[in-house]
């Protein structure tokens with residue numbers, strides 16, 4: 001008995017000893033776990049029922065977690081995600097605890113119209129770069145840069161530069177195609193690639209007075225670099241804090257950023273050595289200045305580097321995506337393609353003429369309508385354009401959005417909103433023609449609107465018009481893809497049935513994700529009897 005009792009006493013003593021030994025750690029863990037659960041419950045209750053944002057319609061999960069939104073960003077399906085939420089819940093929808101998306105044209109015009117709604121921190125450049133025209137959140141710096149850089153994108157300046165644009169875009173493309181056609185009678189062209197080489201050549205001339213000759217040589221080191229930068233933007237869009245610690249996104253991506261910085265620095269150095277050349281964006285930056293007191297403040301080298309990189313990123317991907325989707329839509333809609341070709345060839349029957357932008361603007365209304373309709377139905381940058389609700393909060397669409405709420409302006413969902421465009425899934429350039437055309441155009445937000453609208457809009461439109469007009473004037477195009485099963489059906493919901501066999505991915509701009517397979521076209525010389 002005694003022995004057993006003694007044993008049992010000892011055991012109890014041992015147990016107590018263990019318990020006493022682990023008390024601090026275990027109790028800290030218990031406390032932490034309890035605290036986490038309480039905080040989590042508090043957050044769920046707050047986000048779901050207490051914050052004014054709880055009144056905004058949306059899915060239960062999205063009100064307590066941003067993971068579904070970030071997951072769609074990483075999958076490249078953000079536009080589809082936003083569109084399906086808007087279709088289900090209306091023009092204002094909650095997409096994450098502190099974020100709403102808006103798809104109403106008047107609300108977007110109001111939000112984007114002034115500096116009251118500032119850009120969000122997600123626009124900040126990675127820490128190795130200065131703020132630039134696109135990224136700055138300061139109204140003052142934005143206005144100053146737009147004043148300084150604006151003339152470089154003005155209609156007047158672009159008309160003066162049109163010969164150079166045509167040389168890179170129209171004549172070089174003709175040269176490359178004619179050479180190949182001479183050999184084989186037909187060219188198989190991967191059009192998204194050709195368009196991005198043209199856009200790069202154009203920005204090379206307009207941005208730095210440099211002839212990259214990317215189209216003629218079939219490539220350029222900048223092409224791969226820009227694709228990797230797109231990856232960088234894509235990751236940092238979902239996880240903006242990577243920008244503060246760019247080394248975390250990997251040596252390869254960071255290395256690319258440094259190579260782009262070097263590239264821009266070399267261009268600046270070279271210009272200083274060679275002196276003033278043509279009036280390009282680089283020269284404009286070097287010449288600008290403002291007077292502060294009796295001092296003239298010029299743009300610093302790091303500021304010019306950041307702007308230069310912006311011109312490359314903003315100028316290439318967007319325009320080539322615009323051209324790519326326009327051609328893809330035309331290849332899919334033969335009757336619209338035929339009408340467009342007939343318009344161009346009736347007005348400009350001979351092969352030699354280079355159709356200029358002014359020619360297009362004044363004499364090819366159907367071409368402009370096709371381009372506008374393509375920018376509507378397949379906007380190269382369909383979302384999210386996030387802005388912050390101002391101090392004091394704001395009431396939008398009947399909901400109160402507290403200060404600091406991220407208000408995402410979903411251009412893609414506006415363009416596919418039946419309240420704004422009738423039968424929005426139908427590719428119908430006609431809607432941009434005639435009397436009603438002007439009103440329809442007013443609702444087209446592909447280049448955004450207001451104080452931070454696209455600075456390169458005119459340039460993009462010049463490129464799109466002259467490249468398409470001259471390509472379709474001289475060549476007959478036939479799609480070379482066999483309609484195959486889409487990779488993922490959800491990747492193709494966007495735009496309803498349109499372009500159902502081109503798989504695509506959203507990475508700041510919306511791009512074909514399998515262009516080798518999906519973006520092939522056969523180019524034939526125009527039939528002699530038509531000339």
Ligand code: HEM
Pocket residue numbers: 133134135142146203310311312314315316318319322379380381385386445446447448451452453454455456457459460
């Ligand atoms: C089809 C072609 C293009 C489309 C659809 C497009 C679209 C847009 C959109 C939607 C924005 C607003 C982005 C935001 O607020 O988050 C924007 C801004 C901007 N774009 Fe474009 N863009 C195109 C071509 C270009 C080109 C060729 C350039 C110049 C090289 C350019 C330069 C800029 C700049 C500098 C901004 C920032 C403006 C500011 O914040 O003040 N874009 N663009």
